[in-house]
Amino acid sequence: MKHIDFYLDFISPYAYLAFEALPRALQGLSHEVTYRPILFAGLLKHHGQLGPAEIGPKRDWTYRQVLWQAREHVIAFDMPAAHPFNPLALLRLAWASARQGTPNRYVCETIFRHVWQGGAPADDVARLEALTAQLAPARDPASDAVKHDLRAATDAALAADVFGVPTFAVDGRVFWGLDALPLLRAQLEGDTRVDEVWAAAASVAQGVRR
Numbered sequence: 187m188k189h190i191d192f193y194l195d196f197i198s199p200y201a202y203l204a205f206e207a208l209p210r211a212l213q214g215l216s217h218e219v220t221y222r223p224i225l226f227a228g229l230l231k232h233h234g235q236l237g238p239a240e241i242g243p244k245r246d247w248t249y250r251q252v253l254w255q256a257r258e259h260v261i262a263f264d265m266p267a268a269h270p271f272n273p274l275a276l277l278r279l280a281w282a283s284a285r286q287g288t289p290n291r292y293v294c295e296t297i298f299r300h301v302w303q304g305g306a307p308a309d310d311v312a313r314l315e316a317l318t319a320q321l322a323p324a325r326d327p328a329s330d331a332v333k334h335d336l337r338a339a340t341d342a343a344l345a346a347d348v349f350g351v352p353t354f355a356v357d358g359r360v361f362w363g364l365d366a367l368p369l370l371r372a373q374l375e376g377d378t379r380v381d382e383v384w385a386a387a388a389s390v391a392q393g394v395r396r
Contacts, residue, residue, distance in 0.1 A: 187216045188374050191355040193343045194294065195226035196280075197273040199252040199263075201352040202302045204364045205294065206261045211367040215374045221294045223280045224340040225273075226351050232344055239270040255364060264305040271309045274336075275327065276301070279314075281335040282323035296321060359384065 192208070194201040208219070230237055239245045249265060256263030276297050280289040300317050301308040318327070325332055346355050354361040354370050361370040373380050 187218060188356055190217055190219045190370075191222055191346070192219050193222050193224050193339075193346075193348050193351055193353040193355065195224055195273055195351045196276045196297050196301050196308075197226055197270055198351045199248070199265075199302065200364045202298045203252060203255055203259060203261055203263070204352040204367065205298055207259050207364065207367060212371055212374065215371065217374055219291070221289050221291060222339050222343065223277045223289060223294070223336070224343045224348075224351070225277060225336060228340040229344065229349055229351075233349055237270065262299075262303050264303055266301055267305060267307040269308075271307070273308075275309065275314055276317075277336050278327040278332050279318060279321065279323060281339075282325040282327040282329070282332045283321045284335075285324050293321060 192205075194205065196202070227237070238248045249269075253263065253265070280293055280297055283289055283293045297317070300313065306313060343353070347360055348355065348362075350362050352363065354366065356370070356373060359373065361367075361373070369380065
């Protein structure tokens, strides 16, 4: 059985679509998934990048594409009332609701659908209170322990060469994005073509640096 670490942030529409698409994409394969919510902004800061929603034309394209991708994958999807938003409260809630080390699929699904179904504000205080009551977290989301778990998960993602969300890590390799799901499946199937593209990519010399 293959073990997959799934790094995600609830702010990302691609992470939501990948989360919903993953069971079908890997159907029939022996695998288990550990869900690891992380702070996407922490990755961006580490690598000196802006988020897609911070660049006007890229923001517009991202929203058009994810709406199209949702239809293509037949996934219920609505943009929240405002985006981007501060996802810290949702990320901490996920870790506070983890009863066996990491948040389970139900916890992540509930939070993802809070954001990406219905079109309401993702960070609305009353909605967050209702969501917290629904999940009944075992720990206080505002506790130092929960904050530590989120920081530790984000640091571990950076150590694993994760640079964006969604990212799937398996066999020491990282697979980034919704469109990486077919490649991830090939890795789990032992398709030798994956080794070939990994080797070919590694052979490319670094060109111009800015």
